[in-house]
Amino acid sequence: MAPGRQLCGMLGRLRRDGRGAAMLEFALVAPLFFLLLFMIVEESLFVFTQSQLDNAARGAARSMLIGTFQTSGKGLSDFQNAVCGGIVGMIPSCGSNIQVYADADGVDPSNLAVASSSYWNGASGTFNVGGPSQYMVLQVGYQFPYFIPWFAKITGGGSALIVSTLVFQVEPYR
Numbered sequence: 001m002a003p004g005r006q007l008c009g010m011l012g013r014l015r016r017d018g019r020g021a022a023m024l025e026f027a028l029v030a031p032l033f034f035l036l037l038f039m040i041v042e043e044s045l046f047v048f049t050q051s052q053l054d055n056a057a058r059g060a061a062r063s064m065l066i067g068t069f070q071t072s073g074k075g076l077s078d079f080q081n082a083v084c085g086g087i088v089g090m091i092p093s094c095g096s097n098i099q100v101y102a103d104a105d106g107v108d109p110s111n112l113a114v115a116s117s118s119y120w121n122g123a124s125g126t127f128n129v130g131g132p133s134q135y136m137v138l139q140v141g142y143q144f145p146y147f148i149p150w151f152a153k154i155t156g157g158g159s160a161l162i163v164s165t166l167v168f169q170v171e172p173y174r
C-alpha cells in the first residue's frame with residue numbers, strides 16, 4: 001500500500017471518529033469563558049468597593065453637614081478614621097490608603113472646584129471643613145488594585161482610581 005493512500009485512510013477514520021470532540025470544543029471555548037468569568041468577578045469587586053466608599057464617605061460627611069465635626073475641632077485623620085469605620089474590609093490599611101479632598105467656599109456653590117487629576121497622585125490632603133452655611137465639596141479617593149494580575153496588564157495599569165464626591169451646604173450651627 002502506498003504511503004499517500006495509507007495517510008488518506010487514517011485521516012478518513014479520524015474524521016468519522018467522534019471521540020474527543022467534547023474535549024476539543026471545551027479547549028476552544030474554555031479560555032473565553034474563564035476570561036469572561038474573571039472579568040465579571042473583577043468588575044463586581046470594583047463596584048462593591050465603590051459602593052462601600054460612597055456609603056462610608058456619605059456617613060462621615062453627615063457630621064460635617066450638621067457642624068459637629070467643625071465644633072469638636074477634628075482633623076483629617078479623624079475624618080479618615082470615620083470613613084474607614086464605614087468600610088467593611090475591602091480597603092486594606094484603610095487610613096493610609098484613602099485620600100481626602102475637602103474645600104469650602106462661602107455661600108456661592110459656583111466657586112467650588114473638585115480636586116485636579118494630579119491631586120490623586122499622593123499629594124498631601126486639602127482639608128477645609130468650612131463653617132456654617134458654607135457650600136462644601138468633599139472627595140474621597142482610593143486606588144483600587146486589580147486582584148487578577150493579567151487583567152491589570154489588559155487595562156494598562158495596576159489599579160483604577162475610585163473617587164466618591166459629595167457636594168453639600170453645611171447647616172447653620174452655632
